[in-house]
Structures are given as C-alpha cells and as structure tokens.
Amino acid sequence: MEYAITTEGLTKVYRVRQTTDRKTETREIKAVLDLNLRICRGELFGLLGVNGAGKTTTIRMLATLLEPTSGTAVVNGFDVLKQPVDVRRSIGCLLPGERSHYWKLTARENLRFFGTLYGIPPRALENRIEQVLDIVGLSQRADERVENYSTGMRQRLALARAILHDPPVLILDEPTAGLDVHSARMLRRMVQELAATGKTVLLTTHNLQEAEEVCTRVAIIHGGRILAQDAPEALRALSTGLxxxxxxxxxxxxxxxxxxxxxxxxxxxxxxxxxxxxxxxxxxxxxxxxxxxxxxxxxxxxxxxxxxxxxxxxxxxxxxxxxxxxxxxxxxxxxxxxxxxxxxxxxxxxxxxxxxxxxxxxxxxxxxxxxxxxx
Ligand SMILES: Nc1ncnc2c1ncn2[C@@H]1O[C@H](COP(=O)(O)OP(=O)(O)O)[C@@H](O)[C@H]1O
Ligand SMILES: [Mg+2]
Known part of the structure; x- marks a missing residue:
C-alpha cells in the first residue's frame, strides 16, 4: 500500500508562558499526542473533532508550518522536517483565517500572482488558470474584484489557488466552516470531484454529517489523540447502539x-x-x-x-x-x-x-x- 501521508508518534506540545501573582511559569499544552495516521493515495480522509481537538495543529505540522515536538510525518514520500521544500511542492493548502487573496485584485489577477510565485511558466499558467477557474465554477466571475465576492466564492477561489500548481495532496482545514448550506455543498462536491481525479485529500471538520457524507475514511481526534480511524460505515459499527x-x-x-x-x-x-x-x-x-x-x-x-x-x-x-x-x-x-x-x-x-x-x-x-x- 502506497501512502500519501503517514505520521509516526507525531506530537506537539505548546509551551505557554504565564504570569500570575508576579510569578512567571511555563505551562505545557499537549495539543497533539502520539498521532499515527495512514492516509492512502486518492483517499478523501477526514480528521474529525471538536474545537481544540488538535486538528489545526496536526494540519500545520503536515504543511511544514509548525515543527513537531517529536515524531515524524511523511507527505508524498517526503519528510516534513528533512525535506520541507518538497513537501510544500506536493501539497495545496486551504487554511482558515489565512489572508489568502488580494481584495483589490480580480480572481484571475490573484491566481496569476500566486501562480508566478509558484514558478509556473507564463503560458502554462494562463491555461492552468482557466482550468482551475472552471473546476471551482468561477470562470464567469473571474474578472471581478475579490472584494465583491461572497464568502462562498472567496473560499472557492482559495481552493483554486490551492490546486493551481496541481499538487497530488490537498490539505484543507475546515474548508466549509462559515459557509452557508449551498456554498458548503458546492465546495464539498468540488472536493469530492478532485479526490475522484486521484488527488489525496485530507480535510478537517467538526461537522459529523460532512465527515460521514464525503470522507472515504475518518479519524476521530480528541484531546490530541486519535480514538478511531476507519471508514464511516465501519465506525458506525463500533457503536454499542442497535x-x-x-x-x-x-x-x-x-x-x-x-x-x-x-x-x-x-x-x-x-x-x-x-x-x-x-x-x-x-x-x-x-x-x-x-x-x-x-x-x-x-x-x-x-x-x-x-x-x-x-x-x-x-x-x-x-x-x-x-x-x-x-x-x-x-x-x-x-x-x-x-x-x-x-x-x-x-x-x-x-x-x-x-x-x-x-x-x-x-x-x-x-x-x-x-x-x-x-x-
Ligand atoms: N499557538 C498556540 N499556542 C498555545 N496553544 C495552542 C496554540 N494553538 C493551539 N493551541 C491549543 O492546542 C489545542 C489544539 O488546538 P487546535 O489544533 O487549534 O485544535 P482544533 O483545530 O481541533 O480546534 C487547544 O487546546 C488549543 O488551545
Ligand atoms: Mg482548527
């Protein structure tokens, strides 16, 4: 079995300095503990957990934005610590709160800017921009300024940006959070279609229905630990319910x-x-x-x-x-x-x-x- 993402004992402990009564002490927050993930190529894998479960911390370590305290992670065959540049080339990310667009620019201009940063040659870039605009359903609105976009359209543009360099692995942190029902559905369908073309997708969600509906496999994460990892159908069978x-x-x-x-x-x-x-x-x-x-x-x-x-x-x-x-x-x-x-x-x-x-x-x-x- 060839894996797109694996982690071995992946752990992140945040050290937070706290000052109380003129005493400064360091408190440890164990955000992710001994995580062992196995995500196959072409899978649409969901990391499911409540707020504070450790989802974003995991995602940021896989995306090489945060150094693990211990353990290892391999993405698309590259070690996040030893080969971070190769990892970054292999992944497309959609992270929350990220100021991912220039609002005064149009969608097309945004994609051109980021495509140039990725080092995509100009001719190939124009073709690719047309392709990704089509994939996310923004071809008709591509020449409007992003400031006039709805939240759903901005999120679709963020997805377009994530797939611009055609990475084999997509890492999406709560991609549908804050979207209305229709926009969320549209985005889910796009993500499913991307997975169907062979991309590996790791998404996080606190939405059970979303995990059940779109993911081929789900890991339930809680208090930084994986409690179960399987297909939604198989997870349901774990229930003691009848x-x-x-x-x-x-x-x-x-x-x-x-x-x-x-x-x-x-x-x-x-x-x-x-x-x-x-x-x-x-x-x-x-x-x-x-x-x-x-x-x-x-x-x-x-x-x-x-x-x-x-x-x-x-x-x-x-x-x-x-x-x-x-x-x-x-x-x-x-x-x-x-x-x-x-x-x-x-x-x-x-x-x-x-x-x-x-x-x-x-x-x-x-x-x-x-x-x-x-x-
Ligand atoms: N930069 C940080 N510094 C200290 N603690 C953090 C930081 N980021 C997250 N945490 C803590 O780590 C735990 C996991 O957070 P997070 O990974 O953001 O969870 P989730 O994305 O599942 O909501 C939480 O207890 C959170 O408060
Ligand atoms: Mg989060």
Missing part, C-alpha cells in the same frame, strides 16, 4: 366469502367495518383479542425464526397497527436481516406493507468515544 428495524404487515387476501367482505383486497368485518382479523378464527367464535394475540405470536415466531441464525440476541415485539401489525426488531446489524424477515413473513401468509430502518449514526459513535462535552 439497529432498529420496523416492519408492517397484514394478512394476505382472506379466505372469506360473502357480500362486502372483499373490497379491493382488504377484508372488513361486515357489521363493524373494522378490519378483519382472521375470519376462520372469528367465525369459530374466538374473541377478537384472542385472535390478535394468536396473530402476534405467530408473527413473532416467524420473525424470530428468520433472524435467529445470525442475530440470536435480537428483541422482537409485535403490536396491532391499523389493518395489520407492526413488528419492531432491535439488535446489532439487524437491518441486514430484513430480506430474510420479509421472505419468512410472506411464506407464512403475511404481506409486508412497509419497513423502516434506523441505524446508529456516526454521531452516536463520536459521543460514545469522546464522552460528554466538558463545556
């Missing part, structure tokens, strides 16, 4: 004859207009409650049979609902059992009329791993 599967069903067309009993396939009690339970039973003078109880037990038995092979610890409850029954199955990964449940119910004479699945979200795992907020 899948909840709801299935509604009703009896297939009933074997009953008589006027008014079979309208549009749904049998009704002739006198009460209530849905039929099971004519064969009610005709035998079994009270309705007993018939419902009998149906409930039958459905429960069928569903248990369907799930028992792979999910012996599932809970199954069945309740009367409308014309039929609602089955609620709770258990780990029980959502995967839906096909088997549907087949068993159908074979048992029950038509499945609907289903709904709720799974633990990345948020559930995040909260379980990071604990309650201290704020």
């Amino acid at each position: 899948d909840v599967l709801e299935v509604t069903c009703e009896r297939y067309a009933l074997a009953v004859t008589g006027p008014g009993l079979k309208e549009e396939g749904k049998a009704k009690e002739p006198m009460t207009g209530r849905p039929a339970i099971d004519r064969r039973m009610t005709e035998n003078e079994i009270p309705e409650e007993a018939a419902i109880e009998s149906d409930r037990l039958q459905i429960e038995e069928l569903v248990r049979r369907a799930v028992e092979a792979r999910c012996s610890k599932c809970s199954v409850t069945v309740a009367r609902q409308d014309d039929g029954y609602k089955v609620v199955v709770k258990g780990r990964k029980v959502a995967d059992e839906f096909p088997s449940i549907a087949v068993t119910l159908t074979n048992g004479g029950w038509r499945v009329t609907g289903f709904n699945v709720s799974r633990p979200r990345l948020e559930d795992v995040f909260v379980e791993l990071t604990g309650p907020t201290s704020e």
Whole structure:
C-alpha cells in the first residue's frame, strides 16, 4: 500500500508562558499526542473533532508550518522536517483565517500572482488558470474584484489557488466552516470531484454529517489523540447502539366469502367495518383479542425464526397497527436481516406493507468515544 501521508508518534506540545501573582511559569499544552495516521493515495480522509481537538495543529505540522515536538510525518514520500521544500511542492493548502487573496485584485489577477510565485511558466499558467477557474465554477466571475465576492466564492477561489500548481495532496482545514448550506455543498462536491481525479485529500471538520457524507475514511481526534480511524460505515459499527428495524404487515387476501367482505383486497368485518382479523378464527367464535394475540405470536415466531441464525440476541415485539401489525426488531446489524424477515413473513401468509430502518449514526459513535462535552 502506497501512502500519501503517514505520521509516526507525531506530537506537539505548546509551551505557554504565564504570569500570575508576579510569578512567571511555563505551562505545557499537549495539543497533539502520539498521532499515527495512514492516509492512502486518492483517499478523501477526514480528521474529525471538536474545537481544540488538535486538528489545526496536526494540519500545520503536515504543511511544514509548525515543527513537531517529536515524531515524524511523511507527505508524498517526503519528510516534513528533512525535506520541507518538497513537501510544500506536493501539497495545496486551504487554511482558515489565512489572508489568502488580494481584495483589490480580480480572481484571475490573484491566481496569476500566486501562480508566478509558484514558478509556473507564463503560458502554462494562463491555461492552468482557466482550468482551475472552471473546476471551482468561477470562470464567469473571474474578472471581478475579490472584494465583491461572497464568502462562498472567496473560499472557492482559495481552493483554486490551492490546486493551481496541481499538487497530488490537498490539505484543507475546515474548508466549509462559515459557509452557508449551498456554498458548503458546492465546495464539498468540488472536493469530492478532485479526490475522484486521484488527488489525496485530507480535510478537517467538526461537522459529523460532512465527515460521514464525503470522507472515504475518518479519524476521530480528541484531546490530541486519535480514538478511531476507519471508514464511516465501519465506525458506525463500533457503536454499542442497535439497529432498529420496523416492519408492517397484514394478512394476505382472506379466505372469506360473502357480500362486502372483499373490497379491493382488504377484508372488513361486515357489521363493524373494522378490519378483519382472521375470519376462520372469528367465525369459530374466538374473541377478537384472542385472535390478535394468536396473530402476534405467530408473527413473532416467524420473525424470530428468520433472524435467529445470525442475530440470536435480537428483541422482537409485535403490536396491532391499523389493518395489520407492526413488528419492531432491535439488535446489532439487524437491518441486514430484513430480506430474510420479509421472505419468512410472506411464506407464512403475511404481506409486508412497509419497513423502516434506523441505524446508529456516526454521531452516536463520536459521543460514545469522546464522552460528554466538558463545556
Ligand atoms: N499557538 C498556540 N499556542 C498555545 N496553544 C495552542 C496554540 N494553538 C493551539 N493551541 C491549543 O492546542 C489545542 C489544539 O488546538 P487546535 O489544533 O487549534 O485544535 P482544533 O483545530 O481541533 O480546534 C487547544 O487546546 C488549543 O488551545
Ligand atoms: Mg482548527
């Protein structure tokens, strides 16, 4: 496996001088601790954490803007301490709070300026500027001054600048923070498209939904440490939370004859207009409650049979609902059992009329791993 970014025991301790009661002392802030990251080429990797988790510190060390206290980091095959120039050539950065544009210049003039700084030859630069303006959707507005741009457009221009020298690795620190919903979505899509062209993207976010939606893999960072590192789907499976599967069903067309009993396939009690339970039973003078109880037990038995092979610890409850029954199955990964449940119910004479699945979200795992907020 070829990695675009690796870190070994990467650590940053800030030393802050504090003066209290005429005493000056140095306090240590352990911002990043013993970080081991493995980011493959072409991955869209998310570093997910709350404010103060250590995301920006990590990013700045990888971008050679901050020296690690200990440990190593290799970006695009280059060591951040020993080969910082090669690292910088390999990466495109989008960092927050960075005064990244000249507001009195147009977008095109900004890109021309930075492209010249990167040492891109003039002819190639003009072509590349057209390309990146197109990628970030600013071709039509390229000759307007940046001071008239919206926040979203400025951020897209910052992305254009980051990819101008066509680096294989993109490092984006909270690229969508502060953007409205539409601009954030647009930027996310652009980042995904860049990853699809083979670029490695490392982005940080405190937005769980963003991490879940766009990242192929996510590392959850908290208190400077990585708590988990995997695909969002796999991280969700770490949750102790359970899948909840709801299935509604009703009896297939009933074997009953008589006027008014079979309208549009749904049998009704002739006198009460209530849905039929099971004519064969009610005709035998079994009270309705007993018939419902009998149906409930039958459905429960069928569903248990369907799930028992792979999910012996599932809970199954069945309740009367409308014309039929609602089955609620709770258990780990029980959502995967839906096909088997549907087949068993159908074979048992029950038509499945609907289903709904709720799974633990990345948020559930995040909260379980990071604990309650201290704020
Ligand atoms: N320049 C600095 N000097 C001292 N402490 C810092 C500095 N930058 C960040 N920190 C501290 O390091 C920790 C991690 O911060 P940061 O990397 O900015 O986290 P994030 O980007 O996840 O919000 C925080 O406790 C923060 O207060
Ligand atoms: Mg930050």
